[in-house]
Amino acid sequence: MRPRNAEGSGLRSPRRLRWHLRAFLLLALFLPRATSLAEEGGEVLVAWRSPVVEVEARLPWLPADPELAARLRETALAALARFVAEAEAQRAALLAEGIETAGVPWDRRSRVEIRFAAPCCLSLLREITDYTGGAHGNTAFESLFWDRERKAVVGLDALLDLAAAKPALDRALEEALRREKHRRGFPLTGDDRDIFGRPRAEADSVFTLVPDRRPGRAVGLLFHFPPYALGPYAEGSYRLFVPAAGFAARLRPRYRPLFADE
Structure with missing residues (x-):
């Protein structure tokens, strides 16, 4: 254009x-x-x-x-x-x-x-x-x-209580990575975990909110990882989705309405 x-x-x-x-x-x-x-x-x-x-x-x-x-x-x-x-x-x-x-x-x-x-x-x-x-x-x-x-x-640790939410978020990210690697034909192996990083929710994580069909509401978080972060360069970038149900209870009161069910 x-x-x-x-x-x-x-x-x-x-x-x-x-x-x-x-x-x-x-x-x-x-x-x-x-x-x-x-x-x-x-x-x-x-x-x-x-x-x-x-x-x-x-x-x-x-x-x-x-x-x-x-x-x-x-x-x-x-x-x-x-x-x-x-x-x-x-x-x-x-x-x-x-x-x-x-x-x-x-x-x-x-x-x-x-x-x-x-x-x-x-x-x-x-x-x-x-x-x-x-x-x-x-x-x-x-x-x-x-x-x-x-x-x-606002960082991830200000959006939610990261210390309390981290175990569940990390498990959700690991599972999302396993599914995505399987979908791409790159099964997750022990070597991958040793050579490359594991997806983790940190205060400086790169994340975005995923919009719901309802305006102004979100259904979860999308974590963004560049090439080499979670696998060889040939695998490209990874964007891992974590549904709000996995962390809703740990949201700060100010931002809880963004993910409300009602």
């Missing part, structure tokens, strides 16, 4: 124009040769390209949550700036050794997606793919559960 221009995208609003100007100035500070900053299909798109590196970040348009939007924007721009700096530094080091660098450029793509929305909170997932040379690229996940009223990030 082609980015909409200011005349056709609703950017005539002074507030939107100010937002885009601030974002562009911040982008210029990090990436002086930026080639694109636009609103595209309800997203904010940041893209930059050179013979050495290509980067792109897509962020959701969040006019009702300016604090969250600013946080996501600053995080994305800082990450892109670091990646570009690393690529440029590697190029300089290779040139200093007399090695030409006409190969495939480094590449990073990231996208933040709203996975669950309710009046009180938002659950978002950032998926990052990058290539820095080698046989294949890499994938990573980051999640953010945002309390819209408190304007704060």
